[in-house]
Amino acid sequence: MEPSVIIFLILVLCISCLFLISSPRKSHGKGQLPPGPFPLPIIGNLLQLDTKNIDKSLGSLAKVYGSVYTVYFGSERVVVLHGYEAVKEALIAHGEEFAARGSLPIIDAVSKGLGVVFSNGERWKQLRRFSLMTLRNLGMGKRSIEEQVQEEAKYLLEEFKKSNGQPYDPKFILECVPCNVICSVIFQKRFEYSDQKLKSLMELLEENIKILTSPWIQKKQNQQSEFTMENLIITVSDLFIAGSETTSTTLRYGLLLLLKYPEITDKIHEEIDRVIGRERSPCMKDRNSMPYTDAVIHEIQRHLDLIPFNVPHAAKQDTRFRQYVIPKDTTIFTSLTSVLYDEKEFPNADQFDPGHFLDESGNFKKSDYFMPFSIGKRSCVGEGLARMELFLVFTNILQNFTLKPLIDPKDIDTTPISNGFGCVVPSYKLHFLPLQ
Known part of the structure; x- marks a missing residue:
């Protein structure tokens, strides 16, 4: 054997021994970390994970190690x-202990520990309180916000009409709608879809999303006041990303599913005609009288599973969780996929079926397992706005248009592309045919 090869093998052996000595024990005993696959030096368990489909990889490990386990990303x-049960116990029963935001290099590079989504401690408390108070003062949760969403929906319909029934990619316009609503709230101004400022903003948001949805890989500031200009800028950026990109992705995925299942679209058309008609625009009061449409929207969100492992949490302190002790600063992944795709709660969970949210009488059926916005102390600040936008935009579109695919519905692939942090909807075009 070549001397260089021997030296290399000796180095690998030494590094492995050092790693074994320094690494935490994986004992199942009381007071120890949860079990998990054996990590290699430096790279941890990365060779056992598909970085392009993290949620599937981690789901497979759960079948081996149970509902609570440890894995190493490097x-x-x-x-x-x-x-x-594990997710609810962590985010509700242990909500305070796990209220910290987890640290991942790709996220830290974007957020720098600032803003309302990825900050921690007193900074997070102050910024979340400030964000909620400011959004309420600007009209969040009030009739004025609903009117702004309705107004934006009208602009959207006009854009679709301009397509004259020709093949149309709705991606950009559907991204503009929730973005413009946020602009109306924060800046008290909406932009024309052709406005260069809006286009530049959309490009910046898309670039951020590309960074966050890139494959997984490997600075906090001590400031007396959290209301620095940089902090406020990133907080506003957080609101745009959380409040626009997630909603637009859900809208695009929803239209794709409705192209795939025209029989579901027909039932929504029937409910709209019966409850709303064609003489007035939809409003939020209509939702209580439209259980099928409400169920479809919930099922779209469940099926999309937009952020499979949630935004990472972290332990604020050494925390006893079940028979284990999770050390302070340990990153916590809560698998929303395992909840949204629970077979007992949602039979045939892989199938898109609005019946998952309907009872035997056709009434809307709530589910504690529906948590696309997460739960607990760090659940999505803009959940109420997102629900409003999804209902009003979908009902406005289907009140005015028939959706026609370019290919046979059975050939439409609705599989979201799982890519790192979240899911990406495949590109597609469709015909928007005005209803007579």
């Missing part, structure tokens, strides 16, 4: 919580 220790 040297970063992560405790994964799988299934409704």
Whole structure:
């Protein structure tokens, strides 16, 4: 054997021994970390994970190690919580202990520990309180916000009419709608879809999303006041990303599913004609009288599973969780996929079926397992706005248009592209045919 090969093998052996000595024990005993696959030096468990489909990889590990287990992304220790009971216990019963935001290099590079989504401690408390108070003062939760969403929906319909029934990619316009609503709230101004400022803003948001949805890989500032200009800028950026990109992605995925299942679209048309008619625009009061449409929107969100492992949490302190102790600063992944795709709660969970949210009488059926906005102390600040936008935009579109695919519905692939942090909807075009 070549001397260089021997030296290399000796180095690998030495590094492995050092890693074994320094690495935390994986004992199942009381007071120890949850079990998990054996990590290799430096790279941890990365060879056992598909970085382009993290949620599937971690779901497979749950079948081996149970609902609470440990995995290493390089040297970063992560405790994964799988299934409704574990996720609820962590985010509700242990909501305070796990209220910290997890640290991942790709996220830290974007947020720098600032803003309302990825900050921690007193900074997060102050900025979340400030964001909620400011949004309420600007009209969040009031009739004025509903009117702004309705107004934006009218602009959207006009854009679709301009397509004259020709093949049309709705991606950009559907991204503009929630973005313009946020602009109306924060800046008290909406932009024309052709406005260069809006286009530049959309490009910046898309670039951020590309960074966050790139494959997984490997600075906090001590400031007396959290209301620095940089902090406020990133907080506004957080509101745009959380409040526009997630909603537009859900809208695009929803239209794709409705192209795939025209029989579901027909039932929504029937409910709209019966409850709203054609003489007035939809409003939020209509939702209580439209259980089928409401169920479809919930099912779109469930089926999309937009952020499979949630935004990472972290332990604020050494925390006893079940028979284990999770050390302070350990990153926590809560698998929303395992909840949204729970077979007991949602039979045939892989199938798109609005019946998952309907009872035997056709009434809307709530589910505690429906948590696309997460739950607990760090649930999505803009959940109420997102629900409003989804209902009003979908009903406005279907009140005015028939959706026609370019190919046979059975040939439409609705599989979201899982890519790192979230899911990406495949590109497509469709015909918007005005209803007579």
